[in-house]
Amino acid sequence: xxxxxxxxxxINKTFTGTKIIxxxxxxxxxxxxLGFLGPNGSGKTTTIRLINGVIYPxxxxxxxxxxxxVTAGNEVRKRCGVLTESAGLYENMTxxxxxxxxAELYEVKSPLSRAKELLADFGLSDATKKKVGIFSSGxxxxxxxxxxxxxxxxxxxxxEPTNGLDPEGARDLINYIKELNRKYQVTVLLATHLLKQVxxxxxxxxxxxxGRLLETGILTELEEKYLRSISxxxxxxxxxxxxxxxxxxxxxxxPGYLHFQLEKKDDIPLLLKEILLVAPVYSVEMxxxxxEALYFKIxxxxx
Amino acid sequence: MKTRAxxxxxxxxxxxxxxxxxxxxxxxxxPIIFSLVLPGVLIIPARFYELTTIGNxxxxxxxxxxxxxxxxxxxxxxxxxxxxxxxxxxxxxxxxPFFLIIPLMAASVIGANSFAGEKERKTMESLxxxxxxxxxxxxxxxxxxxxxxxxxxxLCSLLYGLMVNxxxxxxxxxxxxxQPNWLILLFWVTPALSLGAVFxxxxxxxxxxxxQEAYQLGGLVILPVLVLxxxxxxxxLLVNTVFLWWLGASLWLIDLIFIKRVGERLNRDKLFASxxx
Numbered sequence: 001x002x003x004x005x006x007x008x009x010x011i012n013k014t015f016t017g018t019k020i021i022x023x024x025x026x027x028x029x030x031x032x033x034l035g036f037l038g039p040n041g042s043g044k045t046t047t048i049r050l051i052n053g054v055i056y057p058x059x060x061x062x063x064x065x066x067x068x069x070v071t072a073g074n075e076v077r078k079r080c081g082v083l084t085e086s087a088g089l090y091e092n093m094t095x096x097x098x099x100x101x102x103a104e105l106y107e108v109k110s111p112l113s114r115a116k117e118l119l120a121d122f123g124l125s126d127a128t129k130k131k132v133g134i135f136s137s138g139x140x141x142x143x144x145x146x147x148x149x150x151x152x153x154x155x156x157x158x159x160e161p162t163n164g165l166d167p168e169g170a171r172d173l174i175n176y177i178k179e180l181n182r183k184y185q186v187t188v189l190l191a192t193h194l195l196k197q198v199x200x201x202x203x204x205x206x207x208x209x210x211g212r213l214l215e216t217g218i219l220t221e222l223e224e225k226y227l228r229s230i231s232x233x234x235x236x237x238x239x240x241x242x243x244x245x246x247x248x249x250x251x252x253x254x255p256g257y258l259h260f261q262l263e264k265k266d267d268i269p270l271l272l273k274e275i276l277l278v279a280p281v282y283s284v285e286m287x288x289x290x291x292e293a294l295y296f297k298i299x300x301x302x303x
Numbered sequence: 304m305k306t307r308a309x310x311x312x313x314x315x316x317x318x319x320x321x322x323x324x325x326x327x328x329x330x331x332x333x334p335i336i337f338s339l340v341l342p343g344v345l346i347i348p349a350r351f352y353e354l355t356t357i358g359n360x361x362x363x364x365x366x367x368x369x370x371x372x373x374x375x376x377x378x379x380x381x382x383x384x385x386x387x388x389x390x391x392x393x394x395x396x397x398x399x400p401f402f403l404i405i406p407l408m409a410a411s412v413i414g415a416n417s418f419a420g421e422k423e424r425k426t427m428e429s430l431x432x433x434x435x436x437x438x439x440x441x442x443x444x445x446x447x448x449x450x451x452x453x454x455x456x457x458l459c460s461l462l463y464g465l466m467v468n469x470x471x472x473x474x475x476x477x478x479x480x481x482q483p484n485w486l487i488l489l490f491w492v493t494p495a496l497s498l499g500a501v502f503x504x505x506x507x508x509x510x511x512x513x514x515q516e517a518y519q520l521g522g523l524v525i526l527p528v529l530v531l532x533x534x535x536x537x538x539x540l541l542v543n544t545v546f547l548w549w550l551g552a553s554l555w556l557i558d559l560i561f562i563k564r565v566g567e568r569l570n571r572d573k574l575f576a577s578x579x580x
Contacts, residue, residue: 015580049575054431056572073571077434088429090315092322104311105433147429 005030005155005187006051011060013046013211020046021057022211028155028189033181035202036191037295043211044191045085048157051189052080065154078106081153085160087144091133095124095143098132099150106151118146121176137164145173149180155187156180162197174201195291205291207298214302223289226297231287232260232268238279246274308435309443316417316447326412330455333408337401338463345393346470349386367392387474394467395482402488405459406497409452414504417448423513427578437569445501452497460489487547495554502561510577 006028013021021043028034038044049055051062053069053076062068067075089098096115103111119125122142132140141164148156158177162170178201180186192198205222207214215222235257243250245260248271252259260271268284275281287293320326367388370376375396382388421427430440460481467480 015576052432054428054571054575054579074434074436077432080432082432084428084432086425086428088426088432090319090426091424092319093315101311101315102429102433105308105430105435107305107307107434 003029005065006189007061007063008047008051009061011047011050011057011062013050013055013057015046020211021050024060024208024211024213026206026213026216028187029204030154030187031181031185032203033177033188033190033201035198035205035291036189036208037193037195037198037205037291038191038208038214039193042208044208045159046211047208048082048159048189048191052077052082052157078151079154080157081148081151081155082157083141083144083148083159083161085163087140087147089132089140089143089147092131094129094131095119095135096128098143099147102147103150108150111150114150115146118149119143122146123172138166138169141165141169142173145176152184153186155189158188158190158192160192160194161190162192162194170197174198177201195295199291207295207302209299209302215298219291219294222294222298226294226301227289228263230262230265230268230289232262232271233285233287234258234260234272234275234281235283236275236279236281238275238281246271248274305435305439308433309439309446312430312440312443313447313450316413316444317451319416319420320413320451323416326416329412330409334405334455334459334462337398337405338459339466341398341401342394342463342467343470346390346467346474349390350470350474353386363389363392363397390471390474391479394471394480395484398463399485399488402456402460402463402485403493403496406452406456406493407500409455410448410497410500411504413451414448414501415508417444418505418508419511419513419516422508422578425579428575431571431575431579437571437574438566441565441569445498445505448501448504449494449497452500453494456493456497457489460485484544484547487544487551491551492547492554495551495558498558499554499561502558502565505565 004027008027009025011021011024012019024043024047036044036047046055050057051064051069053062053073056070062070064076065079067079069076090101093101096119099115099118100111103115108114116125116128119128122145124139124142124146127135127139132143135143141161145158145161148158156177161173161177165173174197177188177190181188190198190202199219202219204216204218206216217225231251237256238245238258240250240253240258245258248267249261250258251261262268262271268286272281272284320330364385367379370379379388379392382391421430464480468478471479
């Protein structure tokens, strides 16, 4: 089986005079969880729509599992499950009826058992017969994902899946996506602007801004490339006056804490060794190395 | 055509009618008024009073006297009382346009809900993201407004026939309804008209933001029929069999042209742009 499942080549899309997608090219590997990151309005949703063939590009080529979404859209859509930002559910219908309806559209075999299984998986068994209109936004999101999974898609598109979820709901969802990917090798394209929640989930990241690809890579690669200095927050009894300690720059200080700025990861054990010679160390935390810091850095440099 | 998807969409849309009071209430009230109340208030008093004493009936009486030669004129003239003449004329001809208004109204309301409602509730996106070919989606949506409108009309006609015959039998000692023109109206003109009304709603829904707006604009479809009604009362456009055949034929032709044109233009990208974005 081909490793590459989605490929976009030089895609352009203009809508009412505004260029939304600008010469965008990237590919998604089968079985990976791809973080598709960018601020609101950067073209994430449009890209998902283009890949699913519900809108057509002005120029460029898209291929999904070997099919062109423009000419063989239904073949593409059969293989894809999409959670749209608004979840797209019928509020006047019950959770079960919503799933049964979409099961018909996606030609799911034994719809009832599949729907019930998914409702149980997403903790919605008690709400089976309740109308979606009274659901909380978290419940709607969960039902929306259940809907997207009805036909066991090869590729799952999640557009801002954790938006509107409480931290617990977001964590549960992320664990479910992880398991789905591990168990069934579902390829996941996860579009979000909430970086913190997805940094441990995604195998690889794509950063877009104003419809252009800014950068792509795995976290360590990107860190290597963009984060040239490290902020280290050390909880310590060390009393250091002055701008440096043992040759390492002190960036900031708070009672009981010192913030060091280091040039590379390898400096961490060396610094700690120096401190421990004269004072205790209670905790060490590396900051400025998360996805968010990376994101701002990439935006700053590549824009 | 994917029958599974088509059936599911039709079923969903018909079920949705029941959950929206704005839709089912007019669909319940107007038929009751047209099929039960209206013939009732005309026929029941007519069994006891001279209709001419109730109000000014000159216009209609003049119309009855000046009917063009033909079957209707002969039947009407064969009745011995003014009451009988008036009842026969009213239930078979005068009220006929109401049974054009019922399917028009139903098709407009359900159609507005089916298309603009889908857009308003942001569910059109889900439908377009599904692997359902556009012709299937299009026909499912058309049928989900057309079928209830058509069956509602048939149901109303049955009720109307029952009411008319029950109340008028003591007077005529015969069944006076339906006349052949009704069958042409119900099975030839009404379906064509309902389908046309659904199409008009498809066009309206493509341009508006929500159900309310579509519903109001859809009202414009009913106006031409009201004109027809007024025209008929004044004797300008007496609905006769030949006219009905031609009316139905031209409506079917318009429907066909519409189907062909829409079929050629169905495009997911354009539909998405107009219904979702």
